[in-house]
Amino acid sequence: MNSKIVSSALIAIFLLTLFVPLVHGAEASPDSNGTRTPIKHVVEIMMENHSFDNLFGVYPSNTLGTANTDVANITRPVNLISINNSPGLQANPEGTFTTPDPIEGYAAYHLDWNNGLMNGFRANSGPQSMTYYSASQSAPEWVIAEEYSLDQCDFAMLTETCPNRLYNLAGYSPVINDYGPPPYIPYAQSIMSELDSRSISWGYYVHDASNGYYPLAYFQGIQQHLQNVHSWTDFFSSLGNNSLPSVSWVMPIGSGGTGYYSQGPNANVMVGQMWFLYIINAIMKSPYWNSTAIFLTYDEGGGYYDQVPPPYFHGVQLGQRVPFMVISPYAKEDYISSSVLDQGSIPAFVDYNWKLPALNDFVWHSNIPLDMFDFNAPYKAGNILRSPINLAGMGLPLPDQIAFTPNSSLDRNYSSLFPAVLQIPYSQLPYAPVGSENLSLSNISSELYVTSNYPYVPFYYSGAMLYAMLILSVMVLILVPDFARKKSGKIR
Numbered sequence: 001m002n003s004k005i006v007s008s009a010l011i012a013i014f015l016l017t018l019f020v021p022l023v024h025g026a027e028a029s030p031d032s033n034g035t036r037t038p039i040k041h042v043v044e045i046m047m048e049n050h051s052f053d054n055l056f057g058v059y060p061s062n063t064l065g066t067a068n069t070d071v072a073n074i075t076r077p078v079n080l081i082s083i084n085n086s087p088g089l090q091a092n093p094e095g096t097f098t099t100p101d102p103i104e105g106y107a108a109y110h111l112d113w114n115n116g117l118m119n120g121f122r123a124n125s126g127p128q129s130m131t132y133y134s135a136s137q138s139a140p141e142w143v144i145a146e147e148y149s150l151d152q153c154d155f156a157m158l159t160e161t162c163p164n165r166l167y168n169l170a171g172y173s174p175v176i177n178d179y180g181p182p183p184y185i186p187y188a189q190s191i192m193s194e195l196d197s198r199s200i201s202w203g204y205y206v207h208d209a210s211n212g213y214y215p216l217a218y219f220q221g222i223q224q225h226l227q228n229v230h231s232w233t234d235f236f237s238s239l240g241n242n243s244l245p246s247v248s249w250v251m252p253i254g255s256g257g258t259g260y261y262s263q264g265p266n267a268n269v270m271v272g273q274m275w276f277l278y279i280i281n282a283i284m285k286s287p288y289w290n291s292t293a294i295f296l297t298y299d300e301g302g303g304y305y306d307q308v309p310p311p312y313f314h315g316v317q318l319g320q321r322v323p324f325m326v327i328s329p330y331a332k333e334d335y336i337s338s339s340v341l342d343q344g345s346i347p348a349f350v351d352y353n354w355k356l357p358a359l360n361d362f363v364w365h366s367n368i369p370l371d372m373f374d375f376n377a378p379y380k381a382g383n384i385l386r387s388p389i390n391l392a393g394m395g396l397p398l399p400d401q402i403a404f405t406p407n408s409s410l411d412r413n414y415s416s417l418f419p420a421v422l423q424i425p426y427s428q429l430p431y432a433p434v435g436s437e438n439l440s441l442s443n444i445s446s447e448l449y450v451t452s453n454y455p456y457v458p459f460y461y462s463g464a465m466l467y468a469m470l471i472l473s474v475m476v477l478i479l480v481p482d483f484a485r486k487k488s489g490k491i492r
Contacts, residue, residue: 035353037375038330040291042353043248043283044346045276046168048161048264049104049302052152052321053080055269057089057132059142062418073426074419075336075433077152080132083307087130088122094136097411101265102129102303106159106177109303109319113158116309125303132305133269135415140273140396141323143420144280144296147389148331149372151324153436154341155310156300158319161253161264164299165215167343171360174455180218183455187221191247191347191359192228194449200354201245203228205235206254207261207403214254220456231255232402235279239286247350250279260406265302271406274397280327281398284388290329293373295346298322311340314365318342326372329386333424337372338436345369348441357447364442371437374430386423394420 057080060071076082080089092099102108102125111124121129135142157164162180163173170190174183187193195202206213209231216222216229228245238244252262252275259265263272276296283292301320310318324341344366347359358364392398395417397410 036355037353037373038291039293039328039353039373041244041246041248041288042293042295042346042350043250043279044168044295044297045250045252045279046165047252047272047276047296047298048262048267049101049300049304050263050269050298050322051301051304051306052077052154052308052323053306054132054301054304055138055141055323056145056150056152057081058091058134059138060146060419062135062139062142062415071419074146075334077150077336078308079152080307087119087305087307089130089132089305092131092133092137094134094413095411097137097268097270098266099131100126100128102126104160104265104303109158109160109301112303112305113310113317113319118305118307118309121303121305129303130305135418136413137269138273139414139416139418140270140277142418143394143396144277144327145323145325146334146419147422148328148333149326149335149337151326151337151339151341151369151372152321153308153338154297154322154324154345155313155318156298156320156322157343158310158317159300161299162215162218164343166218167362168299168346169215170219170453171344171347171362171366171450172453174218181220183457184220185218186454186456187219187225189360189450189453190219191350192219192225194351194356194359195247195354196225197449198354198356200247202247203230203235203238203245203249205230205232205248205250207232207252208255209234211255216254236282236402239282239288242287244286244288246354252276263298268406268411270397270410270412274399274404274410275402277391277396278399278402281391284391289388290385292328293330293349294327295349295369296323296325296327297346298324313340313342314362316362324369326369328373329388330373330375332372332374332431333386333422333429334426334433335372335431336434337369338434339367339369339371339438340436341369342366351441351449352444357445357449358441360448360450360453364448365440367437368439368441370439371435389423 059079060074062071108124112121114120157167159176160178162178163175166173170185174185192202204216209229213229235250260267260271261275263269280294283289301322306320308321344363348363348366348368351358352368
């Protein structure tokens with residue numbers, strides 16, 4: 001009878017080792033119909049750890065600005081200027097381009113949020129969470145927002161960097177905080193896999209791809225697709241040699257030692273602005289400008305105060321607002337969007353634009369940032385598509401190369417450059433300055449690329465392994481004494 005027990009246990013363990021998560025995907029045939037919009041190239045830049053009110057809290061107020069454009073005419077978002085009762089906020093002094101890192105984490109952010117009361121920041125993320133930047137530190141970023149489109153209702157997930165970036169690439173996360181992997185996301189559940197299924201090119205760019213490619217290491221099977229993972233220098237080469245992928249992610253983090261470009265914890269906000277200005281400028285000067293949409297956003301609020309209670313969306317409590325900008329010849333100028341966006345909105349735009357199924361159920365419900373564009377009557381000046389802006393000519397701080405050495409000499413006040421002269425005069429803008437659109441892929445199609453998301457955990461890390469070890473331990477406790485007694489002759 002004991003041999004039967006052992007055999008049954010071994011068979012059970014063997015079956016457990018065969019268990020793998022099931023992934024249900026909608027296979028798509030190669031697309032030959034092009035895109036729904038004039039956008040043929042999407043470039044996403046995701047910075048780190050700033051809430052909307054932390055960077056745009058007093059936008060567009062600027063007491064040191066020039067008279068190029070009347071500040072009163074610039075569209076104002078919902079920000080700190082509109083707060084009736086100040087909750088103890090403090091401006092970062094002129095000449096200060098960084099703050100101590102607020103306390104971060106899933107638990108801290110939920111306490112900051114305090115069930116939508118938005119009054120727990122000082123007590124939980126620290127007094128530094130109540131600071132905000134003004135034109136003296138953020139003028140270059142404000143110029144980009146003024147010249148193009150800014151969304152005031154983009155909500156991150158209510159947690160740290162890793163889950164937010166995974167939601168952006170897969171529409172879900174197997175981790176609730178910055179830990180792992182494991183668990184992993186099967187590659188077949190990613191937006192990259194969906195692009196592969198239609199032979200749509202993509203590239204993921206980090207400082208030095210040979211030194212890591214966070215957070216792609218969370219995707220089980222990514223090693224078979226590293227031909228799409230590159231260094232920053234490769235991105236700029238692609239702009240010049242006619243090889244820019246249809247979808248590109250250009251990230252300030254991911255390969256170690258580059259955190260100072262990201263505007264993340266303890267990072268200089270001016271260095272981060274210079275970094276993304278270099279990318280935007282290179283795209284503007286390339287042949288790809290007229291067919292490109294640049295999405296500039298942030299992964300999470302970083303523990304900094306924001307006044308707007310985030311919504312509960314499709315079974316998930318969203319987190320603090322983060323800045324979200326669209327830079328494109330089709331982006332509306334001086335436009336504030338009130339469309340409620342989330343980390344699924346950029347993959348939703350990609351799926352919409354290339355006529356793909358929604359990546360998964362979360363992305364299917366996420367709003368697409370279409371109101372930030374004007375595709376029906378694109379911005380024109382004398383029937384010419386809106387031309388690139390001369391960022392260097394405006395005096396904005398452009399580094400000589402994408403990887404530069406930060407130093408104190410870069411900490412300059414560029415508030416005299418804001419506001420900038422608009423390409424299209426206010427009187428000629430063919431749209432209202434504020435708008436919104438609640439359009440998701442659920443309004444268009446019921447098709448999903450991934451119908452069910454299952455994280456992958458190697459057997460030796462899994463609960464099944466724990467149960468197997470418990471079974472073996474019990475069997476040892478039962479069988480070893482029994483065997484010893486038999487051998488001693490006490491049992492015949």
